[in-house]
Amino acid sequence: xxxxxxxxxxxxxxxxxxxxxxxxxxxxxxxxxxxxxxxxxxxxxxxxxxxxxxxxxxxxxxxxxxxxxxxxxxxxxxxxxxxxxxxxxxxxxxxxxxxxxxxxxxxxxxxxxxxxxxxxxxxxxxxxxxxxxxxxxxxxxxxxxxxxxxxxxxxxxxxxxxxxxxxxxxxxxxxxxxxxxxxxxxxxxxxxxxxxxxxxxxxxxxxxxxx
Numbered sequence: 001x002x003x004x005x006x007x008x009x010x011x012x013x014x015x016x017x018x019x020x021x022x023x024x025x026x027x028x029x030x031x032x033x034x035x036x037x038x039x040x041x042x043x044x045x046x047x048x049x050x051x052x053x054x055x056x057x058x059x060x061x062x063x064x065x066x067x068x069x070x071x072x073x074x075x076x077x078x079x080x081x082x083x084x085x086x087x088x089x090x091x092x093x094x095x096x097x098x099x100x101x102x103x104x105x106x107x108x109x110x111x112x113x114x115x116x117x118x119x120x121x122x123x124x125x126x127x128x129x130x131x132x133x134x135x136x137x138x139x140x141x142x143x144x145x146x147x148x149x150x151x152x153x154x155x156x157x158x159x160x161x162x163x164x165x166x167x168x169x170x171x172x173x174x175x176x177x178x179x180x181x182x183x184x185x186x187x188x189x190x191x192x193x194x195x196x197x198x199x200x201x202x203x204x205x206x207x208x209x210x211x
Contacts, residue, residue, distance in 0.1 A: 015193040024181040024197040047095040071175040080139035102186035114173030123167040131165035
């Protein structure tokens, strides 16, 4: 496959340092609201990158469920591949790829588990099918075929009517506590805007990076 001819010129916006908010969380929220208003499909979809147990980086898409001064939260199976990687090395990165806006946000930091109370509260808000799915799937384990999963689901449907599904002990939330943000905006001639926030001594230092 020769893809050298695939090229798009970015010219929608720019990032003016004087217009950039001094707090990266506030800047993230501002861009997130713009992404929602612009109709970006699932603007809370983010690529989570962790450090593989074999030393090879590992990435997958998860959904952001909360963002506040404590960090960026998502929920998953603690016994999954990503859960094992996080337990061994909590350093991780998030990427929000908002292609239609010619924007990306990169966030790096360390992952910690949310409280069990937070996990129980969020699990109760999930659709009934999603609750059952969390019980039916031993995430990242090998299964013979899809019929195995569907059979488990049917058993659980009979066992747990809607509104009565308990949170599995192996399921819960993680919160990424950020130490670095990068706000990326595509520009003409590949001279993209890259503004980086780095936490130093409790203060966010802002610099512009060459593209």
